[in-house]
Amino acid sequence: MRIVSLLPSITEIVCAIGKESELVGRSHECDYPESITSLPACTTPKYQADGTSYEIDQRIKATVQEGLSVYRVDAELLASLQPDLILTQNHCEVCAASVNEVKQAVQESMGDEDVRIVSVAPENLDEVFLSIQEIAEAVGVEEQGEALIKQMINKLNKTQSKTAQLPSPDVVCLEWITPLMSAGNWFPELVNIAGGNTLLGKPGEPSGWIEWEQVAEQDPDLLLISPCGYSLQKTAEEINQLTSKPEFTNLQAVKKNRVYLMEGHHYFHRPGPRLVESTEILAEIFHPGLFDATHRNSGWINYSEQ
Numbered sequence: 001m002r003i004v005s006l007l008p009s010i011t012e013i014v015c016a017i018g019k020e021s022e023l024v025g026r027s028h029e030c031d032y033p034e035s036i037t038s039l040p041a042c043t044t045p046k047y048q049a050d051g052t053s054y055e056i057d058q059r060i061k062a063t064v065q066e067g068l069s070v071y072r073v074d075a076e077l078l079a080s081l082q083p084d085l086i087l088t089q090n091h092c093e094v095c096a097a098s099v100n101e102v103k104q105a106v107q108e109s110m111g112d113e114d115v116r117i118v119s120v121a122p123e124n125l126d127e128v129f130l131s132i133q134e135i136a137e138a139v140g141v142e143e144q145g146e147a148l149i150k151q152m153i154n155k156l157n158k159t160q161s162k163t164a165q166l167p168s169p170d171v172v173c174l175e176w177i178t179p180l181m182s183a184g185n186w187f188p189e190l191v192n193i194a195g196g197n198t199l200l201g202k203p204g205e206p207s208g209w210i211e212w213e214q215v216a217e218q219d220p221d222l223l224l225i226s227p228c229g230y231s232l233q234k235t236a237e238e239i240n241q242l243t244s245k246p247e248f249t250n251l252q253a254v255k256k257n258r259v260y261l262m263e264g265h266h267y268f269h270r271p272g273p274r275l276v277e278s279t280e281i282l283a284e285i286f287h288p289g290l291f292d293a294t295h296r297n298s299g300w301i302n303y304s305e306q
Helices: 008-016 034-038 053-065 075-081 099-110 125-138 142-163 187-193 212-218 232-238 275-286
Strands: 003-005 023-025 043-045 071-073 085-089 116-120 170-176 197-199 222-225 259-262 300-302
Touching: 003 008, 008 023, 008 085, 008 125, 023 075, 071 099, 075 099, 085 099, 085 125, 099 116, 116 125, 125 142, 142 187, 142 275, 170 187, 170 212, 187 197, 187 275, 222 275, 232 259, 232 300, 259 275, 275 300
Parallel strands: 003 023, 003 085, 085 116, 170 197, 170 222, 222 259
Antiparallel strands: 043 071, 259 300
C-alpha cells in the first residue's frame, strides 16, 4: 500500500503501528520520527509562518476571512506519488489540510482513480483512541492499532494511579500567547490524569479565546504556556508578551515560581502516541517529588530558570 499522511499525529500513528515503510508522502509539518523527513512534502502554508504569535494569528485570520484555505495541497506531486490511501483531518482548519482540500486536489490531478481518503477529527482522549483504530483498520493492521491503544491506556493509567490521591493544583493552560487561548479538547484530560485541575478549559470542547483578566481572576497555582506548534525556544522568545503585563507579577503561580514553558510543537497538540509523554511531562511539573524530571529542558522548563 502507498500511503500519504497529511497530519503530523497521523504520521506518528502510522509509524507506531508498523507501516512507516509504506509512507510515500507527508505534510510539511510532519517531522517525527526523523526518518520520515526525507519523504516529499505535499502541503505548504499559504501564510508567512514566521513572526510573533500575534502576526501569525493575523495572517491566518486574514486568509480565512478571504474564504481561502490556510494550506496549499500540491496536486501534481500527490498524483505523482500514486497513493492508494490519503490520511488527513477535519478537526481544525489551521492544523493541516482539510479533507475537502484533499478531495479537490485528488479530483484535479487524479480524476476517477481509486484513491481512498480517510479523515479523523478527535476532540477528546477517547476519540484519539478511536482515530488510531480507524487509521489502523484503513492500513490493514487492526491488531497493531489495538496494541498501541492498549499500551497508551496502560501508561496513562500507571500515571493516574500515582496521582489519584494527591492534592490537585489549579492550572491554567495557554495554547496561544497573543491573543490568549486556553487549551481544550484532550488537554484538560491529560492534566487530570497527571493530577491537576484545569481552569478556563473543558474536556472535549474546543480551545477558546480568553482575556488576560480571566487568568488574573482565576489566579491559578500553576501557569502552563504551550503555544500550538511552538518549540520551547520560540515560546521563550515571546514570553515577554505575558510577563510585561502588570497583573503577571501578582499571580501566585509567579510568586511561587510555578510558571512553566512547555514544548508545543512535538507534545500536547498532536493527538497521537506522544500524548502519553505529554502527560508524563505534566506529572513531572505537578509532582516533582514523585516523578523524575525526565523531560526537563526538552519537554518543559521553569520560566524563572530560563
